[in-house]
Amino acid sequence: MLDNMLDAAILKALPPGCEVVDVSQHGTASWSTGYKVAVEVDGEEKEYFLKVGYRARHADMALGEYESQKSLAKYLPDNAAVPLAFGTLESDPSKSFYITSYRDLKDKTADPTQLAEVLTKLHSSSVSPTGKFGFHVMTFNGHAPVVNDWCDTWEEWYSRQLRSDIRWEQSIRGPDADFDRVAEEFFQKVIPRLLRPLQTGGRNIKPVLVHGDIWHGNAQIDMETNQVILFDSCCCYAHNELELHMMREPRYRFTGEHIKKYRQMIPPSEPAEDFDDRNALYAMRDNIINAGLHQHRASLRQAVKKEMERLLAKHPDGIEGFQEPSINSGNPV
Structure with missing residues (x-):
């Protein structure tokens, strides 16, 4: 199991009862790091994109992106990355996260x-x-x-x-x-x-x-x-x-x-x-x-x-x- 690679707050945002099967880095910026997270739940594999931000206003940035993508998805359900969750890490409050379903772009x-x-x-x-x-x-x-x-x-x-x-x-x-x-x-x-x-x-x-x-x-x-x-x-x-x-x-x-x-x-x-x-x-x-x-x-x-x-x-x-x-x-x- 790879659950120990992810913060408890992130695990709580993933589907209940899922098992983390892979975590790999997927893109970076000067204010965040991206990851591809694969989980298995009820025998089905699902993939998510995880962004971890660490700038001074990381919590506000995670909230802003979540609400922005939520609004876009309301009008463009087929053309917007749909957000799943956001929050601050329990183990390191100097960082926040944002999760969306993974798409192969x-x-x-x-x-x-x-x-x-x-x-x-x-x-x-x-x-x-x-x-x-x-x-x-x-x-x-x-x-x-x-x-x-x-x-x-x-x-x-x-x-x-x-x-x-x-x-x-x-x-x-x-x-x-x-x-x-x-x-x-x-x-x-x-x-x-x-x-x-x-x-x-x-x-x-x-x-x-x-x-x-x-x-x-x-x-x-x-x-x-x-x-x-x-x-x-x-x-x-x-x-x-x-x-x-x-x-x-x-x-x-x-x-x-x-x-x-x-x-x-x-x-x-x-x-x-x-x-x-x-x-x-x-x-x-x-x-x-x-x-x-x-x-x-x-x-x-x-x-x-x-x-x-x-x-x-x-x-x-x-x-x-x-x-x-x-x-x-x-x-x-």
Whole structure:
């Protein structure tokens, strides 16, 4: 028996009466270690994926992933890793765990139509339980916290979160007065200019559930069903276009072709002509988080600053410079 390889809290989360027959390491990150766990119960073998986290906020991270995947599975029962349990280790309270059913996934990039269909289903069917933007627990992008207190406007939620991401990154890489100067003007001018029109002038957007960290490593193909499976989520109810932000960056395998196919299924929010600038704005979050997560990507802080400066030059007057689109502008796809 291999039961002594697993903490008592993990054993309690597995099927009652099961016998552990194999435990093997299965993937790592700088904030967690993954394992494949095989058990036998009533003569049948079952497999699970176990993640053990050891960062400072490991318990909150386990809860956030559990609730995120639970929410995804509600709307995408065939396309989400379904969570089984989470908790803190009894033998070592400095670590927490998260368990889901094991799937044999292949590291194959979902084609644009495959991915767009899954995201369209998620964004079209999900409904915020409060009608607001946010989520019922804090989630984590890597180990960067996502502050999910409910907000009435998308501008409020996104502004708060980008500020939080910047503070988090600077807590790791150190302060940057010049970056802060540019960022403050950006928050005063560009964010209102790009996000406020989404919910003014008779326009509105519905908060929908987003995975929050869609890149090729978190959306792989099930070897048995050939379906796209989403995992490692940091969900919230957000503007649906937030989901596309990582597809802008060349370091990921999801590309502009994936964005194009998604836009054919769900047209850009109005004002549609702001779509690319909103996408650039949303991409800043992933870049600033990556600058904090990975030393070799610390230069992304300066890339974010350059994008802020570019958008400031394009929208120097902020919301005062916004002009209502022509009635015949349409929805370009």
